[in-house]
Amino acid sequence: MRRLRTLAWLGGTCVLAGALVAGVLFPVVGGLGLVTTTVSASVDSVSTDLQTGTVAQTSTMLDSTGKPIAYFWGDQRRTEVASDKISRAMKLAVVSIEDKRFYSNDGVDWRGTLRAAVTNATAGSTQQGASTITQQYVKNYELLVLATTSAEQSAATADTAARKIRDVRVALTLDQKLGKDEILTRYLNLVPFGNGAYGIQAAAQTYFGINAVDLTVPQSAMLAGMVQSSSALNPYTNVQGVTERRNTVLDTMAANGVIPPSDADAAKATPLGVLAEAASPSNGCIGAGDNGFFCDYALQYLATAGISQQQVDTGGLTIHTTLDPTVQASTKAGLVRQAPADLDGIANVLDVVQPGTTAHKVLAMASSRTYGLDAARHETVLGQPYSLEGDGAGSVFKIFTTAAAMEKGLGINDVLDTPAQLQLKGFGDSAGSPGCPAKTYCVQNYSSHYKTSYPVWDALAQSPNTAFVKLISEVGVAPTVDMAVKLGMRSYGVVQPGRTTSIADTFKNGNQASFTLGVTPVNPVELSNVGATLASGGTWCPPTPVDGVTDSTGAAVTVNQQACERVVDPDLASSLANGLSHDPVSGTAAGAAKTVGWTLPLSSKTGTTNAEKSDAFLGFTNTVAGADIIFDDSGSPRSMCTSPLRHCPSATADLTGGAEPARSWFDAVSPVVGGLGAVTAPVLAPRYATGNGAFGQP
Incomplete structure (x- = not known):
């Protein structure tokens, strides 16, 4: 039967x-x-x-030296290699x-x-x-x-x-x-080889930490045997099964005459020799450590430049970035020196941008916070260095009012009146402020030590509020806001999630003179780029983290970067930078500059917001630009005090942009500025030295 x-x-x-x-x-x-x-x-x-034969491949993001920052893949971690690389x-x-x-x-x-x-x-x-x-x-x-x-x-x-x-x-x-x-x-x-490895290159790196071209006979036999069942034949959970299968492959190789029987016997006597644990890199920016903020920003940038996340996850791309590891390390160190990573409720961010007329490269992007997912350890993956953050940049925004006035005839040597107090009708409403009439914008200076008038360059250095509020009332809120957008605050011109109008239109529609005092959240990389625009002769370029992208064959992939544009007259930009060069010498940043022995030409502006809930420092040379912002990242902004940096009652709050923000900038930039090129002083153009009288001569 x-x-x-x-x-x-x-x-x-x-x-x-x-x-x-x-x-x-x-x-x-x-x-x-x-x-x-x-x-x-x-x-x-x-x-x-x-x-x-197109297959999904792992993409790699590299820093400016060619060192990997992060890897990206979808369902299959794979790197194709040519025949001669196996x-x-x-x-x-x-x-x-x-x-x-x-x-x-x-x-x-x-x-x-x-x-x-x-x-x-x-x-x-x-x-x-x-x-x-x-x-x-x-x-x-x-x-x-x-x-x-x-x-x-x-x-x-x-x-x-x-x-x-x-x-x-x-x-x-x-x-x-x-x-x-x-x-x-x-x-x-x-083919899959288990532990997330697809293809022989990923397998060689996962199990032996080597390239496929370097695989030995016993290593090759183990991997060839695993093809039968990559899940069951796992060298970390089934050593005996994998060893037996490897030995079967070795016997087959000997029987087929491709290796001598003696070599097969010798190989069978060796242990598997795999790494202590599978070497599988993290997928995405979470594996980039404190470069994670930059990594996320680069992905966001690529998405706007026509390269989707799907392409990144499957395309085997090589993303060449502008991240300078030396500048990045120095930036991170400077931030945490002034604001420890675990400081409760207070974050310190700084972006370093390289000026230029064809590109503004982001050399560093960091937060004092550790990039990560453990909130209990004050880690975060929120885009602090490239999102709207804080209560504002304070008096840094006086730069925009000055630039708008210079376009209308103001000279750097012209004199600005500095009344102790100022009350303006039609420029906003300070309702609730003691002694301020209804429907009136009232402002006073940070302290009583100011003189009654200053040349523009010294007003920028000493930063009296009333001088610049009076100036914006003369030059106009709309031109000032438009100048801020032109120079780099581009997100102000876009309606943000949760809003019905853009920040720019809100201030222009309300004719709010408070714009000059920097009272709205800022995007740190955009503010850094403002410095780069002025340092580049008035040429704005998008702050780019990407130098180029190539596909798995090495061919260039198109990156649709927004074109650079001349936004202000080169002489205006240089003259304004010249006017800002007094701040680190005799102005509000002089103390911080002195602590590190800074002697190079530098244009800068400090900023302190009302109640000291957010403070900033913008500094730039012809070779480097950066904005440091310290803000409360707890979700409920509180006032801050200096030395040491901490929260404190608003009545005693004393943190200013010239304190920890400026010190962080100098701590970060001083060690690396020498390697970024020769620093030269900005020139004061005669036609912007003394204006045309539009804003009054003394």
Whole structure:
């Protein structure tokens, strides 16, 4: 009875084998007409996809020295390598165990297929397979690349005549179109090796910390053996099983004559030699450490430049960034020196931008906060250095009022009146302020030590509020706000989430003179870029973190960066920078400059907000620009005190932009400014030295 069942199995299997051959050789054959007609409809398209051979690859973000910052992948962590970047031992190992007649068959091992059919028939179940490496490549490509739904994945592995006929025909086509080495290379670059590693390069790095080209015979044998079942054959959970499978591969290599038996025996006597734990890098910016803020900003920048996150996750891109690791390290150190990473409720951020007329490169982007997900340890992944933050930059915004007035005829040597108090109608409402009339904007100076008037350059250095509120009332709120947007505060011109009008329109529509006192949240990288614009002769460029992008072949990928534009007259920019150069010498930043022995030309402006809830310092030379902002990041802004930096009651709050913000800037920039080029002083153009009288001469 058993013999009859065996004969029945054998007969059925032979019929199936014959059907497979018939289905491959003849598009429509007898009862197989429906099956093979259906198969034929998909063979050409699958063959075309496979000949292209495009697979998802890991993208890498590099700093300016070429060191990796972060890696990105979707479902498959893979890095394709060329044939000559895969060791000969690896190729021999996988061919020996998976398809010893690989180099002589035509993509299908007919002898093996019939042998497997007989074996399976005799056993009464599937005991042996006969798929070639080419067929395995076809099946894996359909499963890992072409199948995007669970139904498609099931179809790619279905044990049906239709699927088998299709895969055989595709394999035959590929064998004719592609060389053996190309098929083998693609196969090794495609298949999973467990622990998140797809392809031989990722596998070599994951298990041995080396490149695929350096794999030895025993290492290659282990990886070739794991192809059978990358989940079950895990060297970290199944050492015995992986060792036995590796040894089987070594025996097969010896039996096939590709290595001497003595070498196989020696290799079998060695341990697996894998790393203590799988070397799988973190996926995304979370693996970038404190470069994570920059990493996130770069991804955001790429998205606006036409490169989607999907392209980053699957395209095998190399993202060349502008991040200077030396400047970045110095920036981070300068921030935490003044504001420890675990300081409760207070963050310190600084972006360093390189001026230029063709690009403004972001060299560093940091927060005193550690980039991470553990809120209990004061970590954050929020975009503090490139989002609207804090209560404002305070008097730094007096730069915009001055620039707008200079466009209308104000000179740096012209004199500004500095009354102790100022009350203005039609420029906002200070409702609730003691002694301020209704529907009136009232302002007074930070202290009583100011003189009654100052030249513009000294007013910028000493920063009396009334002088600049009076100035904005003369030059106009709208031109001042527009100047801020032109010089770099571009997000002010865009309606932000949760708002119905842009920040710029809010101030212009309300004709609010308080704009000159910096009373609205600021984007630190935009404020840093304001300095870069003035340092670049009035040329604005987007603050870019990306130098270029290449695909997996090394070809350049288009990055649609916004074009640079001249926004103010070069002489105006230089003259305003010259006027700002007195601040670190005799103004509110002089003390901080002295603490580090700063002697180079520098243009700067400090800023302190009402109740000291947010304070800033903008400094720039012809080689570097940066804005440091210290703000309450708890969600409920509180006043701050200096030395040490801390929260304190508003009545005693005394933090100013010339304290920790300025000291952070100098601590960060002083150690690296010498390596960024020769620093030269900005020139005061004669036509901007003394104005045309529009704002009154003394």
